[in-house]
Amino acid sequence: MHAPPAVRVRGLEKTYPGGVRAVDGIDFTVQRGEFFGLLGPNGAGKTTTIKILATLLPKTAGRADVAGIDVDADPRAVRAGIGVAMQEVGLDDLSKGRDFLVLQGRLYGLGRAEAGRRADELLELVGLAGVGRRRIGSYSGGMRRRIDLVGALMHQPAVLFLDEPTTGLDPQSRLAIWEYLDKLNERGVTILLTTQHMDEADRLCQRLAIIDHGRLVAEGTPAELKAGVGGDLVRAAFGPRPAEADGADPADDDTAAAALRALPMVRQTDAAPDGITATVADGGAAAPEILRALHAAGVPVAALTVTSPSLDDVFLHHTGRQIRDTDADADTDARVWGQWMGVNRQ
């Protein structure tokens, strides 16, 4: 008999009091041992989804199972098997780092000696061994994230939910967290991470679901998602015509687009500042043809670059917007308690 997947979500919906529909019927499955990402802008429904899976928030409809257990049927059993680090780091500033971890362990049923041993091991893992006896209130932002993260690992959960684990961190701390997460995943921990950072999703996740306005708009490995955009991107930057001193002739856009669309390997063209971008299956093979076609059409080309699509392009492809333009409905300050109090947040 097969073990159930780490996370299985079907038709999940969440409507907050006041009618805001934060999650609008999503389905996804995370296999055991997988590093899975939910990628989307603020307000997309990522945090709400994680909170439902972590039993912190009741769903409106659908079904959510963690390690085969329905989150509604047995929330305590779900909690016992998962680790959660939310975006709003919930720490006790007056507590010392090691004491905080030991208490976490005790709350998950570890014995005193075992909790102490595990706390020391985890403090070592995240480079906080030297400050374990300092109060958490004196920690930097990066240190707070790390202690919060390892707090979620004290009981060695099989599934780890991380809500924007590196938001607000400096690049060095971010990189350190990424390395720890890689190590954990290599040890067999299933990780479900939410992020609004394309580079993070690309660097860490084996599979991704892109979420926007509470719906999943695409799902696959980063490579599959990028391939779904339509191949490589060849960008031609226009050079100045001999008689002109500043930039491209406006007519170049139309001329270049017409010339490129005539090429059989070009799937799509998009205007770019002072240039044009063509989507092709194989950028290396298409580049000489594109250069030749533009030259024949009389469009001067200053530079030609071939790139593979990024996840930014994937998001743009599926939503028509860039992720950084869509930060409108901030869910960053939402606290679970706020939901219980009937505060309408997402």
Added chain:
Amino acid sequence: MQILRESSYIYVRNLKTWLAQPWMIVAAVLSSAVMYLFFGEPLRAITNLPGFPTSDYQAFLTAMVIVMAVVFSGSDMAMVLLTDIMSGYVDKLLLSPVNRFSILLGTLAIGATRAVAQVAAILLVATVIGVRFAGGFPGVLAVTLATTLLAVAMGCVGLIIAVRTRSVQVTVNSWLLFMPLAFLTSAFMPRELLTGWFGIAVGLNPVEYILVAVRTIIIEGWMWEQILPGLWVLLATCAVLISAATFEYRRATN
């Protein structure tokens, strides 16, 4: 047993948090000592009024100092809990597989501990300035126990305020709610000497009956006809407020 074990973890954590803020403790003790200083000596002449039950005004005042400290501890409790809610620490606790009522129990237990410490400090100050306890050592124990129960009840009010409002603004000013409970009493003068609307309001305040019982034990000893109404009111207040806090907590965490 598991719920007790879990509660003890939360309790120890709360205790450490409290002890990590020594000024909170010093301020609590100082404020009580200052009460004696401000009200004890200047109002001593009140004992000459006909019908005043004792000639020792400091002894009369001791019940007021204790009850007032305990009533206002409800406001402190609200702030302590709100701090944990706002920092997200309560969420962290709720993410663990512990019984949610362990968290409630651990929180109320620290309220009780703080009350015991504060009442003990006040009784010590009272002893140092010469107050003699008519109820003897059992009286001291009874006063400590009763006011600790009152502290738990007031802690429940604080908990409801913090959980309901989740507002720093409201919680910081919640002492306003506790003020009438503490002051609409015969704290400074026996009830027989209070007249008009104040006298009526005092009669409607449950804390008054508890105060009278505590004061009776201190200045007159085991006069059951004055103690029993306070005991019943105390038990009823505890039952109502603990039930209300439990209900509110259940509503908030489900």
